[in-house]
Amino acid sequence: MSSLWTITLATLTKDIRLEWRSKDSLNAMLFFSLLVVVIFSFSFDPTAEESRQIAGGLVWVAFLFASVVALNQTWARELRNQVLDAYRVSPAPANSLFLAKALGNFILVTVLEALMAPLFIVFYNLRALGPAWQLIPVGVLGTWALVVNGTFFAAMSLRTRSREIMLPLLLFPISIPAIQGMVESTRILLAGDGSARFWIVLLLTYDVVFTTACLALFETVLLAE
Amino acid sequence: MKRAFPILSVLTAILLIYGLYQALVVAPTERTMGDVQRIFYYHVPSAWTAFCLFFVNLIASVVYLARKNLKADALAVASAEVGVVFCTIVLVTGPIWARPVWGIWWTWDVRLTTTLVLWLIYVSYLVLRRFSDSAQTPVLAAVLAIFGALDVPLVYFSIWFFRTQHPQPVMGKGGSLDPRMLHAFLVNLLAFSCFGAMVCWARYRLERLRRDVEEAEALESLLGPEGLSSQTSKGRAPLNRGPQ
Numbered sequence: 001m002s003s004l005w006t007i008t009l010a011t012l013t014k015d016i017r018l019e020w021r022s023k024d025s026l027n028a029m030l031f032f033s034l035l036v037v038v039i040f041s042f043s044f045d046p047t048a049e050e051s052r053q054i055a056g057g058l059v060w061v062a063f064l065f066a067s068v069v070a071l072n073q074t075w076a077r078e079l080r081n082q083v084l085d086a087y088r089v090s091p092a093p094a095n096s097l098f099l100a101k102a103l104g105n106f107i108l109v110t111v112l113e114a115l116m117a118p119l120f121i122v123f124y125n126l127r128a129l130g131p132a133w134q135l136i137p138v139g140v141l142g143t144w145a146l147v148v149n150g151t152f153f154a155a156m157s158l159r160t161r162s163r164e165i166m167l168p169l170l171l172f173p174i175s176i177p178a179i180q181g182m183v184e185s186t187r188i189l190l191a192g193d194g195s196a197r198f199w200i201v202l203l204l205t206y207d208v209v210f211t212t213a214c215l216a217l218f219e220t221v222l223l224a225e
Numbered sequence: 226m227k228r229a230f231p232i233l234s235v236l237t238a239i240l241l242i243y244g245l246y247q248a249l250v251v252a253p254t255e256r257t258m259g260d261v262q263r264i265f266y267y268h269v270p271s272a273w274t275a276f277c278l279f280f281v282n283l284i285a286s287v288v289y290l291a292r293k294n295l296k297a298d299a300l301a302v303a304s305a306e307v308g309v310v311f312c313t314i315v316l317v318t319g320p321i322w323a324r325p326v327w328g329i330w331w332t333w334d335v336r337l338t339t340t341l342v343l344w345l346i347y348v349s350y351l352v353l354r355r356f357s358d359s360a361q362t363p364v365l366a367a368v369l370a371i372f373g374a375l376d377v378p379l380v381y382f383s384i385w386f387f388r389t390q391h392p393q394p395v396m397g398k399g400g401s402l403d404p405r406m407l408h409a410f411l412v413n414l415l416a417f418s419c420f421g422a423m424v425c426w427a428r429y430r431l432e433r434l435r436r437d438v439e440e441a442e443a444l445e446s447l448l449g450p451e452g453l454s455s456q457t458s459k460g461r462a463p464l465n466r467g468p469q
């Protein structure tokens with residue numbers, strides 16, 4: 001157990017250090033979601049009341065598209081110099097690699113959300129009418145729901161032709177209930193329209209189910225020959 | 226098994242024709258909906274067949290992951306492809322019925338949405354199989370099938386909660402069912418199940434043959450034509466093997 005965490009932590013630190021020094025993914029994601037925000041606000045030009053209703057959808061669609069940028073880069077780095085092959089033959093548990101990558105993506109997407117949230121508030125003139133603190137668990141659970149499956153499917157699409165396009169094709173259909181959970185709970189909290197409890201529980205269930213499935217099947221995918 | 230195939234195909238065809246006769250001629254016209262209700266005799270059996278095939282796909286995928294049995298993988302390919310075809314029939318016939326009866330083509334109702342998401346998941350499954358032609362494809366596809374199966378209950382609950390809070394069109398049910406309608410429905414249910422099974426079987430045989438040919442071709446390019454003739458028993462045997 002201790003080796004699992006040591007290796008997870010080592011891989012995670014390495015990835016974060018690499019990202020911190022290059023900032024490739026983060027810059028691309030930031031600019032991409034900025035473009036989405038601007039294009040959406042041109043396309044809809046909503047009033048304050050309307051924007052409360054649609055902002056949940058816009059925010060999460062922007063984050064979803066932006067996180068695909070980061071997720072596609074997850075494993076690309078390991079393909080150079082056959083790092084992934086080295087991983088396959090090493091005695092390190094496969095799940096520590098998966099957890100490190102998923103946590104790395106989680107941190108990256110969370111940073112993106114923290115930077116983009118103020119912009120959304122400014123552009124769409126948002127003010128939450130419901131209990132705004134609940135947006136934090138929604139954000140955490142929703143982000144994890146995106147990155148846990150995203151990291152897994154990115155590892156799967158490594159083995160396919162045109163892998164960059166493959167990831168969203170695999171990820172989006174499976175993510176539909178999670179996206180609905182994020183969008184609905186955000187809409188409810190912004191508009192003060194009842195309780196978001198069901199959706200938060202749905203997100204939690206989704207996270208638990210798919211984290212378990214990813215951890216159970218990642219080794220199979222990594223070692224598939 | 227090989228000899229049974231044509232016989233069973235003929236029986237299925239007869240059953241389908243009988244089902245068509247029952248659905249279009251024998252079953253009485255529904256009082257409020259009119260003739261468009263007859264689409265039910267195709268819509269529901271197609272849905273049933275599609276769901277059965279997706280279930281077969283899940284079982285075959287799990288068996289493949291556990292045993293690495295290539296027959297199970299061929300069955301998974303066949304059932305997913307045929308399942309998507311039947312699911313497409315469901316998604317097309319549904320709106321054709323809904324437009325005159327509900328007045329709308331589509332609604333985000335539980336059953337409609339779950340079927341649509343299931344269809345999307347299995348289309349992505351087929352895309353994955355198409356885009357990856359390495360030896361790892363069966364493993365990746367089987368893993369995706371398991372993820373899809375885990376996803377469906379979550380989709381169902383999320384839409385169920387989402388839509389029960391909103392008014393929705395009422396299903397045209399209630400009242401007593403004419404026994405001739407029930408009969409036509411059951412005949413078609415059986416006919417479509419047989420039809421689905423037969424198409425899936427044919428596709429399975431095709432997939433096995435395709436793999437055998439691929440294997441033989443790979444062997445041929447490896448050994449050269451002379452090498453193959455000396456290896457006849459090994460190289461050609463899979464090609465001549467009768468479909469199971």
